[in-house]
Amino acid sequence: MSQQESSILMVISAPSGAGKTTLAKALLGRYEDLRICVSHTTRPPRAGDVHGKDYYFVSHDKFDEMVANEAFLEWAHVHDQRYGTSHAELQKLRSEGYSVLFDVDYQGGISIMKAYPDAVSVFIQPPSLKELDQRIRNRATDSPEIINRRLENAKFEMTQYPHYQYAIINDDLESAIDAIESIYRAEKQKTARMESEIKTIVLG
Amino acid sequence: MSQQESSILMVISAPSGAGKTTLAKALLGRYEDLRICVSHTTRPPRAGDVHGKDYYFVSHDKFDEMVANEAFLEWAHVHDQRYGTSHAELQKLRSEGYSVLFDVDYQGGISIMKAYPDAVSVFIQPPSLKELDQRIRNRATDSPEIINRRLENAKFEMTQYPHYQYAIINDDLESAIDAIESIYRAEKQKTARMESEIKTIVLG
Numbered sequence: 001m002s003q004q005e006s007s008i009l010m011v012i013s014a015p016s017g018a019g020k021t022t023l024a025k026a027l028l029g030r031y032e033d034l035r036i037c038v039s040h041t042t043r044p045p046r047a048g049d050v051h052g053k054d055y056y057f058v059s060h061d062k063f064d065e066m067v068a069n070e071a072f073l074e075w076a077h078v079h080d081q082r083y084g085t086s087h088a089e090l091q092k093l094r095s096e097g098y099s100v101l102f103d104v105d106y107q108g109g110i111s112i113m114k115a116y117p118d119a120v121s122v123f124i125q126p127p128s129l130k131e132l133d134q135r136i137r138n139r140a141t142d143s144p145e146i147i148n149r150r151l152e153n154a155k156f157e158m159t160q161y162p163h164y165q166y167a168i169i170n171d172d173l174e175s176a177i178d179a180i181e182s183i184y185r186a187e188k189q190k191t192a193r194m195e196s197e198i199k200t201i202v203l204g
Numbered sequence: 205m206s207q208q209e210s211s212i213l214m215v216i217s218a219p220s221g222a223g224k225t226t227l228a229k230a231l232l233g234r235y236e237d238l239r240i241c242v243s244h245t246t247r248p249p250r251a252g253d254v255h256g257k258d259y260y261f262v263s264h265d266k267f268d269e270m271v272a273n274e275a276f277l278e279w280a281h282v283h284d285q286r287y288g289t290s291h292a293e294l295q296k297l298r299s300e301g302y303s304v305l306f307d308v309d310y311q312g313g314i315s316i317m318k319a320y321p322d323a324v325s326v327f328i329q330p331p332s333l334k335e336l337d338q339r340i341r342n343r344a345t346d347s348p349e350i351i352n353r354r355l356e357n358a359k360f361e362m363t364q365y366p367h368y369q370y371a372i373i374n375d376d377l378e379s380a381i382d383a384i385e386s387i388y389r390a391e392k393q394k395t396a397r398m399e400s401e402i403k404t405i406v407l408g
Contacts, residue, residue: 123395129408158406166390167398169405179393186370186390189383191327194371201373202362204333 006193008034008099009116010184011164013109014124015157016150017135019170023124024103026177027184034184035098037089039108040066043081056086074104074111079150083108099184106160113163120187122180123164127171129155210397212238212303213320214388215368217313218328219361220354221339223374227328228307230381231388238388239302241293243312244270247285260290278308278315283354287312303388310364317367324391326384327368331375333359 014020028036040056042063051057058066063082066072075084085108093100102112102119113119126132136151161167166183170176187193218224232238244260246267255261262270267286270276279288289312297304306316306323317323330336340355365371370387374380391397 122393125402125405128405161395161402161406164395166393167395167402168393169398169401179389182386182389183393185383185386189326189370189372189387191365191368191371194373197373198329198365198371201329201332202365 006196007094007097008184008187008193009102009112009119010034010099010187011102011104011109011112011119011121012124012180013104013106013121013157013160013164014170015126015132015154017132017139017154018124018126019135019173019176020124021103022173023168023170023176023180024101027180028101030181031099031184033097033099034101035093036101036103037085037093039083039085039104040072040075041081041083043079043083055083073115074108076105076107076111078105078107079146079153085112106157106163110160110163120166120183121164122166122168122183123161124176125158125161125167125169127169129158131171132158210400211298211301212388212391212397213306213316213323214238214303214391215306215308215313215316215323215325216328216384217308217310217325217361217364217368218374219330219336219358221336221343221358222328222330223339223377223380224328225307226377227372227374227380227384228305231384232305234385235303235388237301237303238305239297240305240307241289241297243287243289243308244276244279245285245287247283247287259287277319278312280309280311280315282309282311283350283357289316310361310367314364314367324370324387325368326370326372326387327365328380329362329365329371329373331373333362335375336362 012020012024028034038052038056040058042058042060045057067075071086072084073087073090075082085102090100109121113121132154133151136154137147168176168179216224216228232240242256242260244262246262246264249261271279275290276288277291277294279286289306294304313325317325336358337355340358341351372380372383
């Protein structure tokens, strides 16, 4: 098994407000061999967003062009904007030997799992509908109409967890970080990923 | 999913001298919801062995009787002695809601995996053939002939890892404990085991 084959592809998805990005950042901060696959998006940058780190921010025309050129492994509409994972970004990280984290919505997650059936998939759930409601309302600076639509979307997204191998209920951040870290750590121990190391030992 | 269905069955196997029992004890010490499934054996107790804790020590006649009564989920010959896992011991632990750890050789491990395809399986490897050799020689108080046979068996046992889902190379005890703990912790997050908890949230 080559270094590329032993690297892990991990998909993490969640409804808005479940704390997915916080968990992804915590995991990335603890494992130097793991890098995030930065997505392209047409949504405008928010305060603090860094191009090439949080997203590649591109125009609708540029996004259209990338779609036409089949540059995306997957892309989807979310809240009137488009988000996509480029083949080039993934291949760059894998060729450098990194494991790759995809922080994507369930539509993107399902597409990545189809393209890479060995991908490890994790779904994050909020502790309750009430808590989700509060988190989305507290965060949003948008109109009540947009907030309500976001809430309805989030409730639907919560039902998509059965597509994922692992599920974490984010009621306590430290415990949720511990859970996602354990999943990543455990996946490294999958026999297929240990194969070349073990063969060296067994064959003396 | 009932409490019994969400409990984990974990099989841990290794060649002699790989440190399996030390790892099993470390894991049991850290998780109160996990209990070891105590095996029956015809081998005589060694200094410090406790009946009902390390093994149920039984006579060859009693073991024969249990085999005849189909009391065993699996049993096997190892070094002229017999070892078996009783249905009664497993059912007792599951009915009490515990997850169950099986510390068994590869023959027992494979039988348990056949009976329980959802069982989580972990194989422990020594860091090298040389290290395995030293550990077995240092530990043994037996004749050179028996030691040599045990070494040959251990070398063969090392080749049985592909039957197992996870593999750990025990070159550093703390790191190996961390690995097995992550596997147990991650398995708790498998979506099927989280199902009833998540349904409660999603359905509000």
